[in-house]
Amino acid sequence: xxxxxxxxxxxxxxxxxxxxxxxxxxxxxxxxxxxxxxxxxxxxxxxxxxxxxxxxxxxxxxxxxxxxxxxxxxxxxxxxxxxxxxxxxxxxxxxxxxxxxxxxxxxxxxxxxxxxxxxxxxxxxxxxxxxxxxxxxxxxxxxxxxxxxxxxxxxxxxxxxxxxxxxxxxx
Amino acid sequence: xxxxxxxxxxxxxxxxxxxxxxxxxxxxxxxxxxxxxxxxxxxxxxxxxxxxxxxxxxxxxxxxxxxxxxxxxxxxxxxxxxxxxxxxxxxxxxxxxxxxxxxxxxxxxxxxxxxxxxxxxxxxxxxxxxxxxxxxxxxxxxxxxxxxxxxxxxxxxxxxxxxxxxxxxxxxxxxxxxxxxxxxxxxxxxxxxxxxxxxxxxxxxxxxxxxxxxxxxxxxxxxxxxxxxxxxxxxxxxxxxxxxxxxxxxxxxxxxxxxxxxxxxxxxxxxxxxxxxxxxxxxxxxxxxxxxxxxxxxxxxxxxxxxxxxxxxxxxxxxxxxxxxxxxxxxxxxxxxxxxxxxxxxxxxxxxxxxxx
Numbered sequence: 261x262x263x264x265x266x267x268x269x270x271x272x273x274x275x276x277x278x279x280x281x282x283x284x285x286x287x288x289x290x291x292x293x294x295x296x297x298x299x300x301x302x303x304x305x306x307x308x309x310x311x312x313x314x315x316x317x318x319x320x321x322x323x324x325x326x327x328x329x330x331x332x333x334x335x336x337x338x339x340x341x342x343x344x345x346x347x348x349x350x351x352x353x354x355x356x357x358x359x360x361x362x363x364x365x366x367x368x369x370x371x372x373x374x375x376x377x378x379x380x381x382x383x384x385x386x387x388x389x390x391x392x393x394x395x396x397x398x399x400x401x402x403x404x405x406x407x408x409x410x411x412x413x414x415x416x417x418x419x420x421x422x423x424x425x426x427x428x429x430x431x
Numbered sequence: 432x433x434x435x436x437x438x439x440x441x442x443x444x445x446x447x448x449x450x451x452x453x454x455x456x457x458x459x460x461x462x463x464x465x466x467x468x469x470x471x472x473x474x475x476x477x478x479x480x481x482x483x484x485x486x487x488x489x490x491x492x493x494x495x496x497x498x499x500x501x502x503x504x505x506x507x508x509x510x511x512x513x514x515x516x517x518x519x520x521x522x523x524x525x526x527x528x529x530x531x532x533x534x535x536x537x538x539x540x541x542x543x544x545x546x547x548x549x550x551x552x553x554x555x556x557x558x559x560x561x562x563x564x565x566x567x568x569x570x571x572x573x574x575x576x577x578x579x580x581x582x583x584x585x586x587x588x589x590x591x592x593x594x595x596x597x598x599x600x601x602x603x604x605x606x607x608x609x610x611x612x613x614x615x616x617x618x619x620x621x622x623x624x625x626x627x628x629x630x631x632x633x634x635x636x637x638x639x640x641x642x643x644x645x646x647x648x649x650x651x652x653x654x655x656x657x658x659x660x661x662x663x664x665x666x667x668x669x670x671x672x673x674x675x676x677x678x679x680x681x682x683x684x685x686x687x688x689x690x691x692x693x694x695x696x697x698x699x700x701x702x703x704x705x706x707x708x709x710x711x712x713x714x715x716x717x718x719x720x721x722x723x724x725x726x727x728x729x730x731x732x733x734x735x736x737x738x739x740x741x742x743x744x745x746x747x748x749x750x751x752x753x754x755x756x757x758x759x760x761x762x763x764x765x766x767x768x769x770x771x772x773x774x775x776x777x778x779x780x781x782x783x784x785x786x787x788x
Contacts, residue, residue, distance in 0.1 A: 355470070373659075381605060384583045384588050387587055
C-alpha cells in the first residue's frame with residue numbers, strides 16, 4: 261500500500277480514528293506521518309516545555325542562593341491550593357500568590373528564561389501606587405552616585421534636591 | 432456590524448496589504464497578557480469564578496463603565512457560536528486554537544475593523560491582541576497600551592513590583608508582551624540563506640518559526656519572528672529589538688530578490704506564471720498547495736513581474752480558502768475531497784476577475 265499523501269513511499273503508519281461513531285482510516289509513510297498533526301509521536305512542543313520546567317523546578321540549587329533551604333518551604337499555595345507537583349505537570353501556576361509561595365524554586369526558572377528576573381516595564385496607572393515614584397528615586401540615586409564619582413558636585417546637589425522632593429511626596 | 436459580519440467576511444484590517452515594508456512584512460501583531468487580582472488563573476478556576484471574570488471584562492469594555500476605546504468593539508461569548516464559526520475566528524487569527532478547545536466560560540472582544548481582539552479566560556484572564564498590516568509593531572504597542580489603560584480603569588490587575596504583570600505561565604511574566612511579525616521570505620528560502628539567519632536571530636532572544644506547517648517545514652515561505660523574553664526589558668526595548676532585527680531581515684530578503692531576479696529571471700517567471708496557471712485551472716487543490724501557489728503569486732507582485740492582484744486580494748485568498756471558511760460557504764460539513772474541490776473553485780473564480788497583464 262502506498263502513502264495516501266505523497267503516493268510515493270510505502271505506507272508505514274496506519275491510524276484508525278473513531279469520532280462519534282464515524283470511522284476514518286489514514287495510511288501514511290513515515291515522512292508524511294511526521295508532518296501530519298493528527299499523528300503524534302509524543303513530541304508535542306508544549307509538552308517539552310513543561311518537562312523542561314519540571315526539570316528546572318525540581319533541580320536543587322547548590323550555588324550560593326537562598327533556595328538551598330527550599331526543602332523547608334511549603335509546597336502548597338495557601339491561597340489556591342496549587343502544589344509544586346502540579347506545576348511540574350502543567351507548567352503553569354495556580355494563582356498570582358503562587359509566585360510568592362514558590363519564589364525560591366521559581367526564581368532560578370525565571371532567570372533561565374528571562375535572564376534578568378526583575379520587571380522594568382510598564383506599571384499599572386491606577387493600582388501601581390507609588391511604584392513609579394520609587395523607581396524614579398532609585399534612578400536618581402544612581403545618577404547622584406555617578407555625579408559624585410565624576411566630581412560634578414553642582415549636578416549632584418541638583419539631583420539630591422530632586423530626590424528629596426520626590427521622597428517628600430512619598431511621605 | 433455584528434458577529435455575523437466578522438465571520439462572514441474574510442477581510443481584516445491586517446490584510447489590507449498597506450503599511451511600511453509591505454513587500455516583505457505582511458502583518459505585525461502584539462499581545463499583552465493580564466490577570467485580575469483575587470482569582471486563580473483560568474486553568475485552575477471554578478466555573479463560577481470564570482463567570483465573574485467574564486462579567487468583569489464585559490463591564491470593563493462597556494461604555495457604561497466609561498470605556499473609551501479608539502476602535503468600536505463587540506463582546507462575543509464563545510458558547511454562542513457554532514464550532515465552524517469559532518474555527519473561522521482562529522483562521523482569521525482573532526483567537527488562538529487553544530481558546531476554542533473548550534469554549535465554555537470563554538469570550539472574545541473584537542474590534543469592528545479586527546485590528547484588536549481581547550481573549551477572555553484563555554491561558555490568562557485577559558489577552559489583548561493588536562494586529563496591523565505591514566511593519567507597525569510600535570503602532571501595535573501604542574494601541575495595546577491604550578486598550579490596557581482603559582481596562583485598568585475598571586479592573587485590578589495582578590501586578591507585583593518585582594515581577595511585573597503576573598501570568599499563568601512563567602514564560603510570559605513581567606511585561607506579558609509578545610510581539611511578532613509575519614514575513615514573506617521566498618528568496619531567502621530559495622537561496623538557502625534562512626537557516627544561518629535563524630541561528631543568529633535566536634541568539635538575540637527572538638524565535639523564528641514557519642507560519643503554516645509544523646516544525647522546519649514552512650508552507651508558502653511565510654515566517655513568524657517573535658520575542659522570547661518578557662521580563663527584565665521595557666516594552667520599548669522589546670519592541671525596538673524586534674523592529675531592528677526585522678528591518679535587517681527585510682533588507683536581506685530585498686537584496687536577495689534583486690540578485691535572483693537579475694540572474695534567474697526566466698526561472699522566476701516560470702514559477703510565478705505556473706502558479707497562476709494552476710490556480711486558474713485546477714479542479715482540486717489542498718490547503719497546502721493553495722498556500723504555496725498564493726505565495727508564488729505574491730512573489731510575482733513583489734518582484735514587479737505581475738501588476739495585479741493587489742496585496743489585499745492575495746491575503747484574502749489565503750483566509751478564504753481555509754477549511755472552516757469553506758464549510759461556512761458551503762453551508763454543510765464537507766469531506767476532504769469536497770473541501771479541495773470547493774477551494775479550487777473559489778480560487779478560479781477570484782482569479783478569473785484579475786487581469787495579470
